[in-house]
Amino acid sequence: MTERSPRRAATRELLSAALPPALTFVIVIALWESVVRVFSVPRFLVPPPSDVLTAIWTERAPLSGALLTTAQGAVLGFLLSASLGTTAGLAFSLSRWLERGLYPYALFLQTVPIVAVAPLLVLWFGPGLRAVAVSAFIVSVFPIIANTLAGLRSVDPRLSDLFRLYGAKLGDTVLKLRLPTAIPSMMTGLKVASGLSVIGAIVGEFVAGFSEGNAGLGITVLAAYRQLRTDLLFAAVLLASLLGLSLFALVNVLSALLLRRLRAPG
Amino acid sequence: MVKGGVLIGRRLSTLLIGLSVCFVAGCGKKSEAASNDAGAAARAQVKLALDWVPEPEFGGFYAGREGGAYERRGIRIEIQGGGAGVPVLQMVATGRADFGTVGADELLTARARGADLVALFAVFQTSPQGIMVHAARKLEKLEDAFHSGTLALETGKAYAAYLKKKFPWDGVEVVPYDGGVAHFLTDPSFGQQCYVTSEPLAARKKGADPKVFLIADSGFNPYATVVVTRRELLQKQPELAKQFVLATREGWRAYLDHPEVTNALLAKLNPALDVATLGAAAEAQKPLIENADSKQFGLGSMQQSRWQTLADQLLDLKFLDKPVSVADSFQQL
Numbered sequence: 001m002t003e004r005s006p007r008r009a010a011t012r013e014l015l016s017a018a019l020p021p022a023l024t025f026v027i028v029i030a031l032w033e034s035v036v037r038v039f040s041v042p043r044f045l046v047p048p049p050s051d052v053l054t055a056i057w058t059e060r061a062p063l064s065g066a067l068l069t070t071a072q073g074a075v076l077g078f079l080l081s082a083s084l085g086t087t088a089g090l091a092f093s094l095s096r097w098l099e100r101g102l103y104p105y106a107l108f109l110q111t112v113p114i115v116a117v118a119p120l121l122v123l124w125f126g127p128g129l130r131a132v133a134v135s136a137f138i139v140s141v142f143p144i145i146a147n148t149l150a151g152l153r154s155v156d157p158r159l160s161d162l163f164r165l166y167g168a169k170l171g172d173t174v175l176k177l178r179l180p181t182a183i184p185s186m187m188t189g190l191k192v193a194s195g196l197s198v199i200g201a202i203v204g205e206f207v208a209g210f211s212e213g214n215a216g217l218g219i220t221v222l223a224a225y226r227q228l229r230t231d232l233l234f235a236a237v238l239l240a241s242l243l244g245l246s247l248f249a250l251v252n253v254l255s256a257l258l259l260r261r262l263r264a265p266g
Numbered sequence: 267m268v269k270g271g272v273l274i275g276r277r278l279s280t281l282l283i284g285l286s287v288c289f290v291a292g293c294g295k296k297s298e299a300a301s302n303d304a305g306a307a308a309r310a311q312v313k314l315a316l317d318w319v320p321e322p323e324f325g326g327f328y329a330g331r332e333g334g335a336y337e338r339r340g341i342r343i344e345i346q347g348g349g350a351g352v353p354v355l356q357m358v359a360t361g362r363a364d365f366g367t368v369g370a371d372e373l374l375t376a377r378a379r380g381a382d383l384v385a386l387f388a389v390f391q392t393s394p395q396g397i398m399v400h401a402a403r404k405l406e407k408l409e410d411a412f413h414s415g416t417l418a419l420e421t422g423k424a425y426a427a428y429l430k431k432k433f434p435w436d437g438v439e440v441v442p443y444d445g446g447v448a449h450f451l452t453d454p455s456f457g458q459q460c461y462v463t464s465e466p467l468a469a470r471k472k473g474a475d476p477k478v479f480l481i482a483d484s485g486f487n488p489y490a491t492v493v494v495t496r497r498e499l500l501q502k503q504p505e506l507a508k509q510f511v512l513a514t515r516e517g518w519r520a521y522l523d524h525p526e527v528t529n530a531l532l533a534k535l536n537p538a539l540d541v542a543t544l545g546a547a548a549e550a551q552k553p554l555i556e557n558a559d560s561k562q563f564g565l566g567s568m569q570q571s572r573w574q575t576l577a578d579q580l581l582d583l584k585f586l587d588k589p590v591s592v593a594d595s596f597q598q599l
Contacts, residue, residue: 042359042379042380042381043379043380044355044356044359044376044379044380044381045356045359045360119444119446119448122441122444122449123448123449123452127416127439127441128439205442206442207442207444208441208442209441209442210439210440210441211419211421211440211441211442212421212435212438212439212440213440215421219421219442222351222420222421222422222442223421223422224422225351225422226372226420226421226422226423227375227422227585228355228356228375228376228379228381229379230379
């Protein structure tokens with residue numbers, strides 16, 4: 001345990017997470033703009049970033065509505081994944097039988113091509129938020145299960161022995177030893193899942209989202225593509241990835257707070 | 267697996283197109299005999315990219331290929347079937363295909379975005395785009411479909427924007443169109459966009475009783491299944507483009523008169539459709555392809571006034587930023 005203030009640690013963690021991608025972003029954008037201009041690439045194939053920014057501004061009203069809709073689906077799917085995934089990981093860690101019986105099927109969720117099953121989700125859940133959230137859930141749950149399980153299994157055997165020696169109850173062992181040990185790994189799972197849930201939501205919207213009123217970014221992407229509006233398409237994609245990044249950052253902050261609490265004395 | 271072949275094919279096709287244009291330009295009438303003598307090696311290899319899966323709405327192209335209409339004109343045609351979201355315009359604009367089929371509205375929109383493509387042949391004089399609902403709902407007019415139930419549309423398409431602007435949409439849930447009829451069959455309040463030659467027949471085959479409204483009747487009627495090419499090809503190989511159009515017209519004539527043989531082939535290419543359904547579709551599309559205009563001016567012919575109407579409508583729908591010159595958008599060969 002270091003002595004530096006936890007808040008500063010959290011800020012530093014956030015900064016070190018955000019700075020390198022921001023730098024890459026700036027460099028790529030500069031390169032992209034100059035390549036498109038120098039070689040006069042047709043705009044229906046690749047728009048210059050300046051066009052994309054303009055599209056974000058001129059279409060800000062529909063885009064922000066779409067962002068909000070997609071965010072709802074992604075966050076709902078992510079929360080489903082986080083709660084069910086963590087529970088499943090915990091259950092698997094407590095019972096080899098459960099793990100052997102169910103883990104292969106959890107793995108199946110990881111390998112299922114979401115594009116292929118998305119049309120079924122509409123049939124089962126009806127179009128709109130529910131189907132989109134389930135799509136986000138399917139795509140994002142497995143990393144949480146796998147990382148929770150791996151974290152819970154990574155307890156130092158000597159500490160395990162110590163707990164046994166003192167006759168600790170199972171509940172205490174889980175709460176005071178296994179879960180604290182598992183937190184970093186669980187957070188990794190949640191971070192992976194945060195980005196995936198946005199992907200799942202967008203793919204879900206392709207077939208299951210409402211197209212009028214509160215249409216999500218997935219619908220914006222489809223409509224922009226049909227009109228060869230690559231500027232608007234890139235704008236929607238950019239917003240989708242920003243959504244993924246903010247979810248990721250949120251998980252990062254939460255995990256820093258949680259770790260701080262766990263490491264605080266007493 | 268296709269990429270390497272496409273590259274080689276394109277290099278080869280450039281050579282072959284060059285050769286055959288020499289024949290055509292240099293030897294006039296004799297070129298046909300010459301190219302026949304020289305056999306396959308002297309034929310121009312062209313690729314036609316379709317914007318949907320093989321169906322009767324492309325029957326004339328297949329009939330032309332099978333019946334030798336293209337071959338007799340020194341063209342070896344490769345027909346590439348498409349599906350939802352296939353970027354036909356981009357493929358033709360960038361040279362990955364020589365010809366492609368799109369909607370007239372898509373062509374004008376793409377031209378406004380900088381893709382210099384030209385329409386050569388319009389298969390459908392009347393757009394087959396429709397809205398299909400369950401007959402049991404007893405809807406009398408197209409606009410009734412926007413008051414209740416669920417409606418699957420391709421948001422972002424011009425016809426959808428037109429309907430949105432023309433009719434009040436209240437109480438309808440709009441969802442993405444997935445290309446099939448599964449939802450339609452399971453949900454009596456479900457309606458969807460359709461080609462009158464396709465989905466209604468598929469739904470009927472599965473026991474549903476659909477009622478179809480043709481969107482063209484409401485005033486939005488772009489030419490459909492329009493053959494386009496890039497201006498560069500048209501300028502460098504005008505004879506190839508012309509022969510392609512003539513062969514396409516011959517193919518469509520053959521398909522309209524005798525669709526049976528081609529339908530047997532289509533049934534193999536697209537196992538989702540059987541010969542009976544294909545026959546019904548071919549029959550249903552006839553009046554949309556052959557109307558007064560195409561009887562007078564020839565199959566596939568286009569009128570400037572209709573292009574202008576479409577351009578005005580697209581401008582009104584903000585699909586175009588500014589008025590465009592439709593004279594550049596199509597060419598009768």
